[in-house]
Amino acid sequence: MSSSKSQQPLSRSAAAILVVIRSNHINNQLRMALKTLGFAKLTSVAAHSAGLERLKSLSFGRKYDFVLYDAKDTDMPAVEFVQKAVETEPDSILIAASAEPRIDDVFGQLRAGARGFLVLPFTPESLEQVVFRAMEGPPFSESVLRAPDRNAALVGCVLNNLYRLSVLMRQIRQYPHVGKDLPRYRRAFSESMDLALTFCEAGKEHELREKILEECVARANAAASRLGRTRLKLNKERAKKGG
Structure with missing residues (x-):
C-alpha cells in the first residue's frame, strides 16, 4: 500500500x-x-x-x-x-x-x-x-486485478518472481554477500505461487499449471531466438573484419 x-x-x-x-x-x-x-x-x-x-x-x-x-x-x-x-x-x-x-x-x-x-x-x-x-498493500498489482486474462497475469507474476530468484541465486555463487536478500526473494516467489493457485480463474489449477509450462516454453524460445540473432550478428561482424 x-x-x-x-x-x-x-x-x-x-x-x-x-x-x-x-x-x-x-x-x-x-x-x-x-x-x-x-x-x-x-x-x-x-x-x-x-x-x-x-x-x-x-x-x-x-x-x-x-x-x-x-x-x-x-x-x-x-x-x-x-x-x-x-x-x-x-x-x-x-x-x-x-x-x-x-x-x-x-x-x-x-x-x-x-x-x-x-x-x-x-x-x-x-x-x-x-x-x-x-x-503492506494489495496482494496483486493493479495490472493483475484488471487483466482480461487473469491466469496469464498470475503466471507472469510467478515466472517474473522465479526469474528474479534464479538471477539472485546465480549471483550469490560469485558474490556471497548479496545472499541477505535471498529470503525475501524466496518469499516473494512462494507467495506469488500460492496466490496464483488460490485465485486462478474458476479455480482450475490444472489449467494454470499448463499455462505456466506454456509460458516457460515461450520464454525459452524467445531467449533462444535472441541468442541466435546475437550469434548471427557477431559472426557477420567477424566475417566483415576478416574480409
Whole structure:
C-alpha cells in the first residue's frame, strides 16, 4: 500500500478493528484471537449494512484501521459493501473472511478495494500473518486485478518472481554477500505461487499449471531466438573484419 500509514509501525493496543461477520461463533473467535494478539479496540456487527453504519459513526471517535468482514453476502452483496466501505473510509484496511469462499467473488472484492483474505478456520498466527500482509498493500498489482486474462497475469507474476530468484541465486555463487536478500526473494516467489493457485480463474489449477509450462516454453524460445540473432550478428561482424 502506498499510503504512509503502511510504513508506520502498528500500535496494536491503539488500532481500532471492526469485525463484520454473520456467525456469532466466528465473530467471538475472531475477537478472542485479536485480543490474544494485543488488539484491544474491537467492535463487531453481524451484517454488512450495520458495518457501514459503524464506519460512518466511528465508534471510538477515530477511523477504523482494519475491517474484517464476511466474504459472503449478508443483507447486501459483499462486493457492494467493499465498494461503499472504501468510499466511506478509504484508509481502512479491508480483509475478507470465509470458510468456503467462491474465489471469483473474493477476487472481485480485491478488485473493489479489499487488501487481504482470511481462510476459516484460522489460528492466531495465520490471522496475524494476514493482517500484517494486508498492511503492506494489495496482494496483486493493479495490472493483475484488471487483466482480461487473469491466469496469464498470475503466471507472469510467478515466472517474473522465479526469474528474479534464479538471477539472485546465480549471483550469490560469485558474490556471497548479496545472499541477505535471498529470503525475501524466496518469499516473494512462494507467495506469488500460492496466490496464483488460490485465485486462478474458476479455480482450475490444472489449467494454470499448463499455462505456466506454456509460458516457460515461450520464454525459452524467445531467449533462444535472441541468442541466435546475437550469434548471427557477431559472426557477420567477424566475417566483415576478416574480409
